Amino acid sequence: MSLLACTFATSKALISQKFNEVRGNLEEPWLAPDPAASTHPGEHPRHHGRDAQDVPWCWHPRDDRVVVSRAQYGRFKVSNLKYLGTQPHTDHQLTCRSVMREYFVTYEPHLMREWKANRLQRRRFWAAGVNDIWAIDQHDKWLRFGLALHTCIEPFSGRILWMKVWHSNHNPQLILSYYIEVVEALQCKCAI
Amino acid sequence: MHPFWADAPALSDIPMVTQSDPGTENFGIANAQTLLWQMHDPTLEGFVQHRWMRTKKNIKPEIAWSQLRQRFCPGFEALLETGVDEGWYDPDNTLQL
Numbered sequence: 001m002s003l004l005a006c007t008f009a010t011s012k013a014l015i016s017q018k019f020n021e022v023r024g025n026l027e028e029p030w031l032a033p034d035p036a037a038s039t040h041p042g043e044h045p046r047h048h049g050r051d052a053q054d055v056p057w058c059w060h061p062r063d064d065r066v067v068v069s070r071a072q073y074g075r076f077k078v079s080n081l082k083y084l085g086t087q088p089h090t091d092h093q094l095t096c097r098s099v100m101r102e103y104f105v106t107y108e109p110h111l112m113r114e115w116k117a118n119r120l121q122r123r124r125f126w127a128a129g130v131n132d133i134w135a136i137d138q139h140d141k142w143l144r145f146g147l148a149l150h151t152c153i154e155p156f157s158g159r160i161l162w163m164k165v166w167h168s169n170h171n172p173q174l175i176l177s178y179y180i181e182v183v184e185a186l187q188c189k190c191a192i
Numbered sequence: 193m194h195p196f197w198a199d200a201p202a203l204s205d206i207p208m209v210t211q212s213d214p215g216t217e218n219f220g221i222a223n224a225q226t227l228l229w230q231m232h233d234p235t236l237e238g239f240v241q242h243r244w245m246r247t248k249k250n251i252k253p254e255i256a257w258s259q260l261r262q263r264f265c266p267g268f269e270a271l272l273e274t275g276v277d278e279g280w281y282d283p284d285n286t287l288q289l
């Protein structure tokens with residue numbers, strides 16, 4: 001455990017070092033983090049009085065996520081995020097690996113034990129064959145662009161039967177139209 | 193095309209069951225699927241031919257979205273973002289969708 005803590009300390013030092021390097025190469029000073037994304041970094045107890053100019057990232061106000069402002073996200077994406085041990089696909093709000101560890105120790109210790117002992121209960125997906133199941137799901141992360149995605153997958157073969165984008169994905173008739181369209185395109189005997 | 197799919201004789205049928213997460217938007221499919229099956233097999237009267245998977249149990253499409261997020265979204269979202277930032281595209285304007 002102490003070794004782990006040591007690693008985290010190093011990685012944190014690395015981050016700030018890297019940030020300072022990049023910062024030195026820039027002509028313009030750091031923009032303050034997105035006001036929409038976070039509180040003022042200086043005010044947060046974990047910033048120890050540093051002001052916004054010093055921190056290209058800040059702690060999330062409610063939990064322990066790290067918030068990287070949108071302006072800086074692109075610059076840090078490749079080189080720096082790996083030091084945080086994060087998942088880059090969660091937009092701008094990144095979870096430290098140490099925080100994740102803390103969470104699992106607190107709330108899911110049994111899973112932690114299984115994982116450490118290399119005894120995770122794997123589950124297996126099962127389907128009788130092609131066309132046994134069509135699995136349908138919608139995706140709302142692009143609603144902020146006004147785009148609503150919808151997909152249907154035939155899991156046994158992995159074929160994507162449809163992947164549609166429209167301004168809505170909550171209208172049952174619209175979803176039904178996707179289904180009917182594919183059923184007709186496949187010339188299903190059953191439907192005739 | 194996946195080999196399973198290429199050889200599949202069952203390609204021209206509707207599926208045995210459809211599945212989705214619980215939500216009103218899927219009622220259309222659930223009803224149509226059930227209706228079609230009951231039309232062709234009266235013994236299925238009273239059985240729903242749709243599976244309502246609890247949240248996070250509809251694994252396969254979730255995997256597809258995860259892949260989309262990781263492989264396709266970063267670049268494409270940046271494009272959209274540029275459009276929004278430059279004022280070329282307004283998500284609230286239905287005419288532009």
